[in-house]
Amino acid sequence: MIPIRKIQAGVMLLASAAVITACGSKEVDDLPPPATGTAGANQGPVGNMIRPGSQQDFINSVGMGNDRIFFDTDRYNIDSADQVTLQTQAQWLARNQGAQITIEGHADERGTRDYNLALGERRANSAKNYLVSLGVSPARVRTVSFGKERPQALGSDAQAWAQNRRAVTVIVN
Amino acid sequence: MSIRPVKIFALSCAAFMLPAASFAQSDDDGGEPELIEVDIENSVRSVAIPNFVAPTPADTPAGNTAILGQQVAQIIASNLSGSGLFKTIGPSGVRAINMGEVTAPQYPYWQGRNADQLIQGFVRANGDGKLTIGCYLYDVNFGSETARNGFVVEPRDWRRAAHKCADSIYSKITGEAPFFDSRIAYIAETGPKDARVKRLAIMDSDGANHRFITNGQSTALTPRFSPNYRSILYLSYKDGNPRIYVYDVDSGKQRLITENRNPTFAPRWSPDGRTILYSMAVGGNTDVYKISINGGTAVRLTNTPGIDVGGSFSPDGSKIVFESDRSGGQQLYVMNADGSGQRRISFGGGRYATPEWSPRGDLIAFTRMGGGFRVGVMRPDGGAMRLLTNSWQDEAPTWAPNGRVIQFFRTQRNSGKTGIWQVDLTGRNERKLPTPVSGSDPAWGPIRP
Numbered sequence: 001m002i003p004i005r006k007i008q009a010g011v012m013l014l015a016s017a018a019v020i021t022a023c024g025s026k027e028v029d030d031l032p033p034p035a036t037g038t039a040g041a042n043q044g045p046v047g048n049m050i051r052p053g054s055q056q057d058f059i060n061s062v063g064m065g066n067d068r069i070f071f072d073t074d075r076y077n078i079d080s081a082d083q084v085t086l087q088t089q090a091q092w093l094a095r096n097q098g099a100q101i102t103i104e105g106h107a108d109e110r111g112t113r114d115y116n117l118a119l120g121e122r123r124a125n126s127a128k129n130y131l132v133s134l135g136v137s138p139a140r141v142r143t144v145s146f147g148k149e150r151p152q153a154l155g156s157d158a159q160a161w162a163q164n165r166r167a168v169t170v171i172v173n
Numbered sequence: 174m175s176i177r178p179v180k181i182f183a184l185s186c187a188a189f190m191l192p193a194a195s196f197a198q199s200d201d202d203g204g205e206p207e208l209i210e211v212d213i214e215n216s217v218r219s220v221a222i223p224n225f226v227a228p229t230p231a232d233t234p235a236g237n238t239a240i241l242g243q244q245v246a247q248i249i250a251s252n253l254s255g256s257g258l259f260k261t262i263g264p265s266g267v268r269a270i271n272m273g274e275v276t277a278p279q280y281p282y283w284q285g286r287n288a289d290q291l292i293q294g295f296v297r298a299n300g301d302g303k304l305t306i307g308c309y310l311y312d313v314n315f316g317s318e319t320a321r322n323g324f325v326v327e328p329r330d331w332r333r334a335a336h337k338c339a340d341s342i343y344s345k346i347t348g349e350a351p352f353f354d355s356r357i358a359y360i361a362e363t364g365p366k367d368a369r370v371k372r373l374a375i376m377d378s379d380g381a382n383h384r385f386i387t388n389g390q391s392t393a394l395t396p397r398f399s400p401n402y403r404s405i406l407y408l409s410y411k412d413g414n415p416r417i418y419v420y421d422v423d424s425g426k427q428r429l430i431t432e433n434r435n436p437t438f439a440p441r442w443s444p445d446g447r448t449i450l451y452s453m454a455v456g457g458n459t460d461v462y463k464i465s466i467n468g469g470t471a472v473r474l475t476n477t478p479g480i481d482v483g484g485s486f487s488p489d490g491s492k493i494v495f496e497s498d499r500s501g502g503q504q505l506y507v508m509n510a511d512g513s514g515q516r517r518i519s520f521g522g523g524r525y526a527t528p529e530w531s532p533r534g535d536l537i538a539f540t541r542m543g544g545g546f547r548v549g550v551m552r553p554d555g556g557a558m559r560l561l562t563n564s565w566q567d568e569a570p571t572w573a574p575n576g577r578v579i580q581f582f583r584t585q586r587n588s589g590k591t592g593i594w595q596v597d598l599t600g601r602n603e604r605k606l607p608t609p610v611s612g613s614d615p616a617w618g619p620i621r622p
Contacts, residue, residue: 118459125457
């Protein structure tokens with residue numbers, strides 16, 4: 001039996017191919033990777049085993065929700081709650097020296113597009129700098145800003161915006 | 174039956190012109206930027222437009238000239254009424270005219286229809302495969318001809334001839350520079366809010382001749398047409414990082430503007446198309462840079478801690494307006510094109526972002542944040558600030574080639590659905606542009622030659 005996820009991926013691939021074909025040859029052949037909020041989908045459990053150093057291992061170790069820190073409006077400082085979260089992440093990274101990470105910086109929808117790209121980059125760098133101060137090698141840390149392009153919460157209210165002003169640590173190998 | 178010689182304006186490179194008749198072209202382009210108050214004429218003129226005549230109906234690659242005559246009249250009516258400055262009568266519901274009438278209007282009939290102005294014309298298939306579209310403007314009350322223009326075009330460019338006709342009439346009556354014969358690059362949006370598919374797309378200023386450029390596999394943002402329409406600067410996540418590419422419209426090829434591992438965004442062209450302005454984040458600190466379109470060494474123009482981003486050249490290329498949060502929140506600053514003389518120009522309440530210098534030089538459009546997002550304009554010295562829109566989130570103004578109309582995108586609360594809107598400098602005549610799917614980040618190009 002084919003796993004459901006694979007079927008979905010196959011359908012999406014077909015749909016994408018149809019779009020490419022339908023829209024003519026002049027379109028830019030821009031292949032993946034698409035912008036995704038969370039990478040590492042292929043690093044999940046193998047059977048019942050969780051591979052050490054994987055995204056799943058990271059989440060299990062640091063605890064659900066501790067893959068990310070949150071920011072106040074227009075701010076990028078690391079507050080005491082963020083420090084606790086990042087310290088937990090740094091401990092895992094110390095135990096898994098082979099792991100490389102990407103820190104994704106995000107902003108809420110209440111900023112203009114270009115500024116939010118810059119703000120997301122600033123937030124991702126804040127998280128990176130704090131991890132580096134805890135002994136994580138900067139060579140292991142990549143940052144990427146998604147500005148306001150990939151909200152986690154979909155509403156247009158204070159609660160949703162607070163969830164979206166975030167820097168998320170993702171294991172990439 | 175005879176037609177007097179028509180001033181011919183060819184759209185192809187092999188332009189040929191007969192001696193000009195009475196038509197006077199506005200000379201605003203290229204002059205010194207004027208620091209003037211907004212003086213858009215607000216009175217609405219009543220203009221009648223019967224279907225253009227096909228003296229000898231003929232089939233062409235663009236369709237039969239009789240049908241083209243109806244379509245040309247519809248486009249002209251749609252352009253003029255869409256500007257908000259004209260109330261159009263016809264082409265449906267008014268009498269059909271014959272070829273003789275094109276140069277000899279039945280003024281009493283049009284007076285009876287309460288028309289102040291009358292636009293008539295014809296579509297003719299030439300022996301060489303091209304089309305000639307004649308375009309005449311009459312003052313109904315004075316019973317006199319005001320302007321005439323002829324456009325010789327390839328059949329595929331028939332819509333451009335209609336836009337050129339509408340432009341010539343718009344300019345003649347309002348005294349403003351033309352803007353209908355122009356194109357727009359923007360981002361077409363589909364899909365849910367947290368996984369939006371964003372594709373680079375281009376279209377004519379009225380939404381026609383729409384084409385998707387990218388296929389949506391990578392997020393595309395913030396396009397800008399080059400002054401000659403041959404290239405488009407835009408941001409893509411193609412390699413996983415936000416970076417600026419320059420896309421060649423004819424070949425479909427693209428390249429990075431700078432070989433650099435840092436994220437680059439907020440691209441803009443200099444007015445001569447030779448320089449690219451962009452923003453780059455290094456270690457979380459964003460500054461404004463410029464680089465030649467031919468590559469070479471980038472020049473860093475700002476160096477304050479914080480976010481210096483965006484930027485737009487003045488039409489003479491001597492100055493740049495950009496945004497910076499160096500004073501706390503986002504505000505607008507003007508500097509010389511070499512980065513010297515940076516000074517803040519926005520001092521109203523709230524934050525100011527996405528400055529765009531008008532092609533006329535007299536105003537800077539911006540997004541103001543405070544409560545909601547609103548689009549407004551101010552003089553380059555920061556004076557005479559006015560807000561033009563009032564919705565939940567209006568963002569990223571872009572100027573019509575004549576500096577009298579602004580497009581922006583409007584986002585709906587919660588759903589995040591976007592649309593491209595247009596407003597004139599009076600803040601009136603606000604309307605949504607027709608796009609096949611949702612749209613954002615509009616970028617209006619110059620008037621086409």
